[in-house]
Amino acid sequence: MTEAELAQALGQISAEMGFRFFALTHHLDVRCAPQPVIRLDNYPRDWVSYFDDNKLGASDPVHRASHVTSVGFAWSALPKLIQMTQRDSEIFERAERNGIGDGFTVPANVPGEANGSCSFATARGCPVPEENLALAQLVGAFAFEAARRLWRMRDPERATPPRLTDRQRDCLIWATRGKTDWEIARILGVSHETVIMHLKDARVRYGVTKRTPLAVHALFDGTISFVDILKS
Amino acid sequence: MTEAELAQALGQISAEMGFRFFALTHHLDVRCAPQPVIRLDNYPRDWVSYFDDNKLGASDPVHRASHVTSVGFAWSALPKLIQMTQRDSEIFERAERNGIGDGFTVPANVPGEANGSCSFATARGCPVPEENLALAQLVGAFAFEAARRLWRMRDPERATPPRLTDRQRDCLIWATRGKTDWEIARILGVSHETVIMHLKDARVRYGVTKRTPLAVHALFDGTISFVDILKS
DNA sequence: CCGCCCCCCCCCATTTCTGGGAATACCCGG
């Protein structure tokens, strides 16, 4: 299957489910690629241009919401998932002027890869087909996975985020808990300098110069999780 | 809905779909008192004990595979997803001795949280009900999200998250981007000392003594989000 | 065998953060 065929199939099933548009996309990964890697949609051209020009890839409310849940959600439920800002409302108004109505978005997150989602949207004024949302959840999930496999086949290199060694990760986890290098050394039973070096190497791998962004990026790409940090 | 009711419902629908067991869980080593962890299953007790005793939380092949895909997979497809080791095969033999047959696992990943999954397994010797796998994908996804919401409600710490002032939050966001106090001062147009004080107050509110755990806690409770940090 | 990666140890100098103080001023609501 090619990307064009997948897009074609998605457009067709979207229509059969009662939607007008679909958008299957990676959300912006700021670390490397300036553009989303996976991207298939049949949105109006004007809307896509506006979206890109304003770099909404990561700040779009629908995308933000898809980062805090593991299953699909109707756009009408957005306020329950995220804090809506003035700008978010403007984005929706803009979308409506481009003919986009209500929608349903299925998040698709794989640890260590850019987060993504598959959205289905109705034409302006048309309600979301409630009876088909379960189907949309299924279609969205499998469509994203299909696109992801195409993407991996095309570009196996970029699929790998910075990887930390076990020791680097151990040090980082204790660092995120607020331990100093010296304390981490005692905890892990190695020397102070070794801990300094592990964290130094970890920073280099992520291309950052400070502990805090290191922690943030490692959390973002799944190298460490909140549970690693907060447990016990 | 309570955890018990969710487990009850999952057990029932598992049976109706043609499975014998289910397991809805976060993926963790259980070594460090996993208080804030989702875990519901109706596996045989012996198997669960073995699983915990051997700390399979993160190394179990099914869990590993669920970290490299965004949709459900039959266990028979594991070799296509991950590199199977000798130990993995032993784990499956052990599971079979405990009455567990084939299965289907739905990954569930939310950025920044522990990775998780919802698995359905047949009794030994019984085949996976191919005709119900799409349904299993749906049930697994929504069941995990339901469990996740229960888990979030149960957590007391999130009930009263410390509030930061706008300025404290601004400083924190720039700090998470790796800026020094001095740089933040230039960016926000205030003095170096003011930035130091904002971040000092923010640390006090969160009861931490370092920038990195401050960032982590503020990310965890939603005071700031990855999007705030990574955008533009 | 070598190269590569991981892990461990040590030194240096410099920057940055943290934890104490103190002070002024604003706005808002009780």
Place this chain on the structure above:
DNA sequence: CCGGGTATTCCCAGAAATGGGGGGGGGCGG
């Protein structure tokens, strides 16, 4: 009117992190 929260500036000393060098040793696959 006053109290509370916010925002601002300034001081200090010490702790911690960062950036740059050195070394080792082991395993693993080409």
